[in-house]
Amino acid sequence: MLQIVDLGLSYAGRPLFSRFNLCVEAGEIVALLGPSGCGKSSLLKIIAGLASADAGEVFFAGEPLTGLAPEARRFALMFQDFALFPHLDVLGNVMFGLIEQRVPRREAAVRAELMLADVGLAGFGPRRVWDLSGGEQQRVALARALITAPRLMLLDEPFSALDALLRTGLGDEFRRRLKVANIPAILVTHDPAEAARLADRVVSLS
Amino acid sequence: MTIAVVSPGAYSRRALALLPLGFLFLLALLPLGRLLLEGWDGVRLELFADDYLQGRLLWSLAQAAITCVLTAVIGVPLAWVLARLAFPGRALLLRLMLLPFVMPTLVAGLGVLTLFGPRGISGLNLQDTPWLLLYGNLFYNLPLVVRASVDGLLALPASRLLAARSLGASPWRAFWRIELPALMPWLSSSLCLVFLYCFSGFGLALLLGGQQWATIEVEIYTLVAYELNLADAGALALAAMLVSATAALFYAALEARMAVPAKTEPLALLKVNTLRRRVLLASALLVLLSITGAPLLALLARAATVEAQTWRLLLNEDTALALFNTLRFSLMALLLASLLGVLHALAARRSTLMRAAAFLPFVVSPVCVAFGLLLLYPGWTASLLLLVSAYALLAYPFIAKSLAAALDALPPNLPAAARTLGATPWRSFWRVSWPWLRPAFRRGLAFAAATTVGEFAVTLFLSRPEWLTLTTLIYQHLGRPGQANLDAALLLSVLLMLFALLAFAAIEWPEKNHAPDR
Numbered sequence: 001m002l003q004i005v006d007l008g009l010s011y012a013g014r015p016l017f018s019r020f021n022l023c024v025e026a027g028e029i030v031a032l033l034g035p036s037g038c039g040k041s042s043l044l045k046i047i048a049g050l051a052s053a054d055a056g057e058v059f060f061a062g063e064p065l066t067g068l069a070p071e072a073r074r075f076a077l078m079f080q081d082f083a084l085f086p087h088l089d090v091l092g093n094v095m096f097g098l099i100e101q102r103v104p105r106r107e108a109a110v111r112a113e114l115m116l117a118d119v120g121l122a123g124f125g126p127r128r129v130w131d132l133s134g135g136e137q138q139r140v141a142l143a144r145a146l147i148t149a150p151r152l153m154l155l156d157e158p159f160s161a162l163d164a165l166l167r168t169g170l171g172d173e174f175r176r177r178l179k180v181a182n183i184p185a186i187l188v189t190h191d192p193a194e195a196a197r198l199a200d201r202v203v204s205l206s
Numbered sequence: 207m208t209i210a211v212v213s214p215g216a217y218s219r220r221a222l223a224l225l226p227l228g229f230l231f232l233l234a235l236l237p238l239g240r241l242l243l244e245g246w247d248g249v250r251l252e253l254f255a256d257d258y259l260q261g262r263l264l265w266s267l268a269q270a271a272i273t274c275v276l277t278a279v280i281g282v283p284l285a286w287v288l289a290r291l292a293f294p295g296r297a298l299l300l301r302l303m304l305l306p307f308v309m310p311t312l313v314a315g316l317g318v319l320t321l322f323g324p325r326g327i328s329g330l331n332l333q334d335t336p337w338l339l340l341y342g343n344l345f346y347n348l349p350l351v352v353r354a355s356v357d358g359l360l361a362l363p364a365s366r367l368l369a370a371r372s373l374g375a376s377p378w379r380a381f382w383r384i385e386l387p388a389l390m391p392w393l394s395s396s397l398c399l400v401f402l403y404c405f406s407g408f409g410l411a412l413l414l415g416g417q418q419w420a421t422i423e424v425e426i427y428t429l430v431a432y433e434l435n436l437a438d439a440g441a442l443a444l445a446a447m448l449v450s451a452t453a454a455l456f457y458a459a460l461e462a463r464m465a466v467p468a469k470t471e472p473l474a475l476l477k478v479n480t481l482r483r484r485v486l487l488a489s490a491l492l493v494l495l496s497i498t499g500a501p502l503l504a505l506l507a508r509a510a511t512v513e514a515q516t517w518r519l520l521l522n523e524d525t526a527l528a529l530f531n532t533l534r535f536s537l538m539a540l541l542l543a544s545l546l547g548v549l550h551a552l553a554a555r556r557s558t559l560m561r562a563a564a565f566l567p568f569v570v571s572p573v574c575v576a577f578g579l580l581l582l583y584p585g586w587t588a589s590l591l592l593l594v595s596a597y598a599l600l601a602y603p604f605i606a607k608s609l610a611a612a613l614d615a616l617p618p619n620l621p622a623a624a625r626t627l628g629a630t631p632w633r634s635f636w637r638v639s640w641p642w643l644r645p646a647f648r649r650g651l652a653f654a655a656a657t658t659v660g661e662f663a664v665t666l667f668l669s670r671p672e673w674l675t676l677t678t679l680i681y682q683h684l685g686r687p688g689q690a691n692l693d694a695a696l697l698l699s700v701l702l703m704l705f706a707l708l709a710f711a712a713i714e715w716p717e718k719n720h721a722p723d724r
Contacts, residue, residue, distance in 0.1 A: 048622075069631075074628070077623065079622075079623060083619035083620050085638055085641075086642070096624070096627050099637075100629045101628055144627065148627055154626075
């Protein structure tokens, strides 16, 4: 599905990685493991189209992605801090991507309610995002990403802001949902145990 | 690596900066440079040996210095009470402290005169004493020092103070040894601003100083407008600019040294449950009311008793014209200021120079800028474009600074998340970034509007007689004899005050859909 060929990136004159290659098959979850500052998050941003690499190319389903805008790629990126929109309520956050897909507001709201119920947040629609716990915010971010039916899920340390117990539970749930929906995913983490538990394959970046 | 959606590239940042920087260069730096040349040509040592002018310069320095001492001595205890004691209405009171910032100088000046002028309602006539101007200075600058000191006290981590107490310091000793030193950076930078504003202030000094206690800015205006003595005015402006620039440099140095406060656990507020605390709170509120509330209340009280025929005096062509012009000029200036403010804020991301440049219009004296503009563009004098541009110059930094701060606070992940959810750059800006920036834009715009509506100094220099504005009409009424004219000025000031209150409401109006920590 996703193919990264000879990717090179440097930051402030220091090479982060060069000639990096990776292949992610349909429905496969790959964990990228590495210490902070090794360029894991930058790699996700490059795949999402939010940043550009110094060299190399990224393909999806055989098509080169260079020059394709982030919104045209349909890859959902989940951030460490969840990046929920503070001016929108929970429903508004989940509906966000549907509105961009020109889905009528009423239909988008219904689908968002269903998605919220699916992630265990039934009735949370009118709540303000800053009133939610860390775990609830994480679920909203997941619902917001899943509802757009992304072709690829990019997870940037999505559990690092949560406590240990919640991290394990949510991690397993994430894995199950991605498998059910058959969405390939790249999970960036610095925790080897988490990588081993959630991913089909672990790639070490050093 | 370039994060394409989050920040404009270096080239586009430079392109964005072109318009505001060009504007600053043409409207502020060049005129001030021209004024420096004029001053340099006019400088003669005997000019500064002149007793009269020496007196003016010394008084200008002295009134600014005295105001600094008074605001510090009164402001720090007030700030302690507001920062440490819990009482109903505390948050509202802290917000109300912003009110004097949007109050036009003529309104404050007339308020002071209504209290302590001839036939003032306090019964005490302070006309032709230095106290009138000092009181007016306090009205504006005490809230500035109190706000800054409250911020300083709230930034002090509770643990530090509790550690001092556990090491044997009494509350009083802990104040001197822990709280006051922590407060010092805030206090000293606000005092720099107080000095700057008092030294280069014009409207208050013109109204309250009279002939005897006029400051150097008033003297420059008199020399230019009434005596056409540009050489002496230029030399005085040179001296004034040197003093202002020194104060501004001090301020910049203090600000640069001030660390951004980390999120700290502030001290729990003390309940007002002892006699001592009650007395402390009551006296603080009384002092605050008598300095910042009294002039406005006096103005309202006097306006309420004005005779009916004065109201009719206001229903004439002049008032209608002044109102129309004030709104027209302000609207035009705000359009220009919005454009400049947005461009400046976008260009100022990661550029210290651009950030410093946004501060320039705050520190230059409007009198000096207007005088410089007159010298530099004699053919354009009394042209609408120049007047509106000068208004925009004074107003746009409010928008630029407010927006720049909001842009800094915008988490880059938010627009990035919107892009990955399918939003185009424009849609991402419209649906995510703009709702985040909107309250800051509104606040900046309201400050800018208050500045343009109450603008007085530049208007006096650059306006034509037929371009009557509310401020110049008030000034005209004050210059004419008779109680009716004074009353008309009072009523117009109340109208101006209402505009200021509107601006204040726009600044403080809560935004519904925003996280409380913003």
